[in-house]
Amino acid sequence: MRFEFLLPASREFEEAFDWYEARSARAAEGFRAAVQAAILRAIENPTAAGFLIGKRSRKILLDPYRYGLIYFTHRDVLYIVAIAPNRKPPRYWTRRIKSP
16 A cells, blocks of 8 residues: 655645744654654554544544644555644545545
C-alpha cells in the first residue's frame, strides 16, 4: 500500500511543522516523527488504526501534539485527508473526501 497526501493536508502538515520549528527544532522533528508513525500504523492495518469518524474515514491522534491524522483508503492507496488541529471545527475536512 502506498500513501498520498491530499493538497490541503500537505499544506496543513507544512504549516504545523513550520510552527513547531519556529519554537523548537526538536518539537518539529517530534511532530514529523508522530506523523510518520501514524502513516505507518495506518498502512500496516488501515481498518484498525485510529478510530472511525465517518463512513470510511479514520483518525489517529498525534500525541502529544494537538493534531490528528485523518485518512481513508481506496483500493491500494491510503489518502491523507487532513492533519487536523484539534482547535478546528469537527469534520471541517469532509468536502475533501468527495474528490480525492
